[in-house]
Amino acid sequence: MGRIKKKGTSGAAKNYITRTRAVKKLQISLPDFRRLCIFKGIYPREPRNKKKVSKGSTAATTFYYTKDIQYLLHEPLLAKFREHKSVAKKIGRALGRGEVGDAARLEKNLIPKVKLDHIIKERYPSFVDALRDLDDALSMLFLFANLPSSEHIPTKTIALCQRLTHEFEHFVIVSHSLRKSFLSIKGIYYQATIQGQDIMWLVPYRFVQRTAGDIDFRIMGTFVEFYTTLLGFVNFRLYTSIGLVYPPKFNVKSDEEGGELGAFQLEGKAITDGEPATNGDVADAIASAEAQAEVDKIIANAANESIADTQDSTALVRTEEDEENNEAIDKFETTAQDADVLPQPQASSTEAASLFAPFTFYLSRETPRAPLEFLLKAFGSKRVGWDSILGDGAFTTDESDTTITHQIVDRPTLPNGSLPDPPPVPETVHGGAVPPKAQWPRSTVPGRTYVQPQWVWDCINQGKLLRPDLYAPGAELPPHLSPWVKPKKGEYDPNLPLEQQEPEGEAEAFEEEEGDGDGDSVSEDEEAPAVQELEDAVIDRDSSVEAGEGMDVASAEDDSDEEEMDEDIANEWEGFESEGESDISDGEAERRQHQRELEAEAAGVTLESKPKTAKEQKTESRKKLEKKRKQEEEDRERQKMMLSRRKRKLLKRIEYGTEKRDKEAENLRRKKRRIENAKEAANAI
Incomplete structure (x- = not known):
């Protein structure tokens, strides 16, 4: 007889562990356990059979893999958590004795600093793995960058999120990695392609955010702490991969004046003699570096394959020239009418950089400046201006500037005389400069194109410049559809x-x-007076009966009249049935029509056919x-x-x-x- 196994020592009961047992095994508090699991990427698991795992109990319990908890026993952060707990006890004891100075000294000098560098390296062995997991990180950091500071969200955290997100946006602008964008109810979706990986994130609209009381900001703050470390590593790798200095120079004064992206000044390592480089210079350097890398790759492949130098170099040069001349992107078209829609190739960074490159834009005060500035610069525009009240960093704040080719407005034109007269503007201001004159909506500049903001998004998603007259101020805009949803056969x-x-x-x-539906409504209106007349007749009859007139006795003449009326009605119904063809089937009607045509042909008479109505x-x-x-x-x-x-x-x-x-x-x-x-x-x- 074999040895009897004890219940709960093997199988599913051994593979899973409850949260209470896990906390006791690690000897830390529940908040520290949650924080550690978020850092390490360990999440609760749902067993297939809860009764087997919980030894017959059906209570709601959170389970984890036993191997995951065993893996956490050797985590260096456990020592930091225990050290932090001991220092917190000392600080509480000092505050209890009234020694505020000692408590402040202990908090400043003895509180351990938690670093997540080793966790980032463990969770993301390669840089591509970090890029694949960047969607949630960007969405969370952009959310916190737009939240107001409160007791749950410190100001330092918001400032850190803003700095990291702006640095990432600068890389997307310089590398022209942005591909698509969509305006939704939740916010603005963006998609960028970086090193072959599609990264999508969500940026909320800049409305006044009210944080509800039922949100656990401690858990969200733990995610933000991990994501800020991750995005810092990613930004450093991205900047150094294209020859930019990280971190970029940050102008505090410009940021205080609302500069945002303009508060950062990018620098290249080998562009100029120590002078800061502009975005255009960096883009040119990136393009030349990529071209040189492609040439080196082609030469290395040619050497490995042992091909003749002269012939192969000539062929390679011709191939490069053909690729440079053929700038248009290929499009796949279906041959059959009902065939499925074929996936089209995406635009390259060169095409994205040249979409808005020749234009100068001016943003009106009612338009969202931050997303428009990011999109226009990401697709090649180096000259974007706006009103001075929107913040610092504009190419021009003069709306009457003659170099402006496109102005983005978000309110319709108004008839003359509906607006009050503008206040008198002095001829000169301090320094002798001429102040800018307001143009829109009182007047328009000849030769300038006025469009609504949706024009920018639709041009980006379709990869070409659309007709601006369809997006004129006050015009009914075409539908703004998601660029990631492709139309299918049979759908609207x-x-x-x-x-x-x-x-x-x-x-x-x-x-x-x-x-x-219209006929029914008309018939109801026509029937209303008839029903009213019938009701009046019934009321008159009842009143006459009540007055004592009594019921009339039918005479012989009345009986004969009724019989004649019945015969007439019967004759009418017989004639209606004989003349109508409602009971005749379609096949019988076709047979009779064919018989009439044969009889007319035999008699030599032309059968006149009435034209059918619509x-x-x-x-x-x-x-x-x-x-x-x-x-x-x-x-x-x-x-x-x-x-x-x-x-x-x-x-x-x-x-x-x-x-x-x-x-x-x-x-x-x-x-x-x-x-x-x-x-x-x-x-x-």
């Missing part, structure tokens, strides 16, 4: 007209439904579509009968999803058709 696409995406017969059915043609086409659809459904049901039960269930789920998608698309098309009809009616008026 706002960019396409209804005629290209609605099935055959849907427009006629919609018009008939609208017409029936309503009859629509009704006939709808009947044909319904008949065709019914035939297809019958064929499909016969095919289902040949399938097995498992495949029928799978097909049923697929059909349910397809019908749900088609119904949603149909509702959206109906909504758009109503809007278009309303617009046509308004324009006709």
Whole structure:
């Protein structure tokens, strides 16, 4: 007889451990345990069978892997946590005795500083791993960079988040890594491609943020502490990889005046003789360095393959020239009409750098300056100006500057005389300079293009300059769609007209439904007076009965009159049934029509056919579509009968999803058709 195993010593019960046992095993407090798990990337696990793990108990319990807790026993941060706990006891004892000076000295000199450098290296062995995990870090740090300071969020943390996020934005601007952006309800989504990795993050809008009391800022603060260390490492690696000095110079005065991105001054190591380099110089240096790296790579490959020097060098030069001349990006087009949409290649950094390069932009006061400045500079524009009240760092604060080619406004034009006269402006100010004159919305500058902010986002997502007249001030903007959602077959696409995406017969059915709805409303209005007259007649009859007139006795003449009336009604119904063809089927009607044509041909008489009205043609086409659809459904049901039960269930789920998608698309098309009809009616008026 084998040895009996004790319950809970093997299997799932040994692989999992409760949080209470884990805290006791590590000999730290619960807040320190949570903090340590966040730093190390250890999260609770859900076992398949809780009864086996918890020895038959069904209470709500948090479980961890036993090996993860065993791994934490050798973590150096445990010693820091225990040292911090001992110093906290000393500080509490000093405060209890009233020795405030000693408590301050202990906090300044003996509180251990926690460093997460070794944890970053453990969790991200390669730099690509850190880039892949950068989405949540950027979203969290951009969120804290826009929060107000409070007792839960210190000012130093907010300032650190702002500095790190601005440094990352500067790298994206210089390297032209930004690819797409989208305005959503939550905020602004950005996507950048860095070293082949797509990084997406969310930046909230700059509204007044009110922090609720049910948010645990201690846990969020722990994540921020880890993410700031991670982003600091990433920024250092990114800056040094393209030849920039890290950290960049920071102008405190410019930052206090609202400079934000303009408060940082980038420097290249081998660009100029010690002078700080501008963004344009750094971009040129990056482009030349990348080109030189490509040439070195080609030469190394040629040497490894042992190809003739003269012939191969000539071929390589020709290949490089062809690549330089062919700047247009390839596009894949489908050959079939109903084929799936093919994924298109993304624009390169060179094309992104030249999208807004030849333009000078001016941002009006009502537009969001921070995202527009970031987007315009990331896509090549080196000259972005705005009003002086929006902050420091503008290319120009004079709205009447003649070098401005595009002005971004976010309010419609107003008729003349609706605005008050501007205050008198002195001819000169201090220093003899001419003050800027306000132009918009009182007047426009000839030759300048005025667009709404959505024009910038749509141009970036489509990779080309769109027509500015579609985004003119006060114009109805086209739909702003997510660049990551591709239209699929059968789904509603706002960019396409209804005629290209609605099935055959849907427009006629919609018009008939609208017409029936109007007819019902009219008939109800017409029936209201008739119902009122009937009610009045009933009331008069009741009143006459109450007055003592009594009930009339029917005479013989009245009986004969009623019989004649019944015969007339019967004759009318017989004639209606004989003349009407409502009970005749479509096949019988076609047979009779064919018989009439044969008789007319035999008699030598031309059979005159009445032209069908538009309503009859629509009704006939709808009947044909319904008949065709019914035939297809019958064929499909016969095919289902040949399938097995498992495949029928799978097909049923697929059909349910397809019908749900088609119904949603149909509702959206109906909504758009109503809007278009309303617009046509308004324009006709």
